[in-house]
Amino acid sequence: MNKHKFIQERRPQWKRFEEFLQNSSRRSLSKLEAEQITEFSQLLREVSHDLATIRSRGWGHDLISYLNDLVARGHNLFYGAPPTNIAGFYRYVSIDFPRLFRANIGYFLTACLLFFLPLGISWYVVQNNPSLATRVIPEEMMTRFDQMYSDQKDTESENAKEDETESEEEFGGSSFGDERATMAGFYINNNVGIALKCFALGILLGIGTVYTLLFNGIFLGAVSGYVISQGHGERFLSFVISHGSFELTAIAVAGGAGLMLGNALIHPGQRTRFQSLQVRGLEAVQIAGGAAVMLVVAALIEAFWSPSAVSPMLKYIVGSVLWLIVFLYLAFAGLQSDQSSLPVSQLEPSEKSGERHSA
Known part of the structure; x- marks a missing residue:
């Protein structure tokens, strides 16, 4: 035929x-x-x-x-x-989101390229030439970074001379703030805001998403390079390594969802652009929702664990484990249910053919 x-x-x-x-x-x-x-x-x-x-x-x-x-x-x-209940939410987080993420992983990899590559280049350039940081970071923000990490250093010196209880109180009163629950709310609002911006601006044919990923990558890389160039490398890296696993990955995931929206508008196929956006937009929203959950986790870690008064080595160990957990989660969570629960559009032709013949 x-x-x-x-x-x-x-x-x-x-x-x-x-x-x-x-x-x-x-x-x-x-x-x-x-x-x-x-x-x-x-x-x-x-x-x-x-x-x-x-x-x-x-x-x-x-x-x-x-x-x-x-x-x-x-x-x-x-x-x-x-998902109208806790069981539904658990299924979404543990199964539906990670397998939907894998089904559209190409968008995520593109977002990673747009986000992590500029981040790495900016980090390297600014760390080796700190004077360039002023072209990316406002001067008042640079001053705040210098104060914050200098204050933390002074606090750590004072803590070493005091007993364990006083040490914890001093660190809790450092520049990272006493009210960690309040800080968690701030981080959630800030981080989810960045992710939603990466996602929502995909409606501008993906151009807004590309710009947001590039901008945030360059900015975060410049901040990292500058802080380390000022001699605060250990304090900075031990602070960001734990929550960075969820936070940075989630930004790239949200960026990938935004690119899905842009692609739906650019390549609608036989549908109108509005219809294409309706179809692909549902999956994009679900992926962006998963990124938001990851950012909430990141915010809680950033508020309650990252500034804690534990040794940097322990933070490096925990942070490395968290990066591994994020990788294993996105790569393998819900894998056993992929063949039974994945949208039929993602199944191999032989499986769908067999389904029809066996029906």
Whole structure:
């Protein structure tokens, strides 16, 4: 069967399935008659099989994109359930988010390139030539950094002469602040704000996301290079290593979600840009939500652990473990359920073909 004949025969089923998607919602689908639900399920399997066939024969990217969107929406509608309780939230964090992240990992890798590469270059350049920091960092902020780490150094010297209880009180009264719960709220607001900006600006064809990633990468790299060049390397690195694992990774994840929005607008396939944004935007929002959860974790670590009066070596050890945990979480969490729970659009053609034949 050639491509033209195949499309002619199958197009009515695709349109019928699309009508189901347009007229249904997660809530109303359960209220359909049993015959309608059966028809929807059958159409979902058939469209999945059609997608596998077209992919295997290479019959055009636009057609693949169109059917891929139909299958993804159908699977989410038929199998999905809104996380309305703790169990639902736990499933989202432990399974749904990491596997959705892996299914769209290309956007994350692009965001990493746009964020971490400028960060590393800026860090290296400013650390070796601190005078360049003024081109990126406001002078009043540089003065604040000098004060903060100098005050911390003085506090540590005083603490060494006092007993353990007084030492903890002095450190708690350092420039990092006594009210750590308040600081946690500040960090959450600040960090989530950056991530949401990376994500939301993707609506500007991805240009806003690219700019935000580049800007924050250059700025954070300049700050790191400057602080270390002033002789505060150990204090700075021991402070940021723990929460940095969640914080920096989450910014890149949110940036990847923003790039998904931009790509949906630039390459809508056979849909209008608004329809494409609706389809891809749902996954992007879910990924951005996962980044927000990671940033909340980062903020709590930054407020309660990072400024604690423990040895830098212990902070390095804990920080290294946290970086490993972040990697293992994103790479392997929910992996066993990938084949059973992943949107059908992400399954291999052979699996979808087998699903139809076994139905």
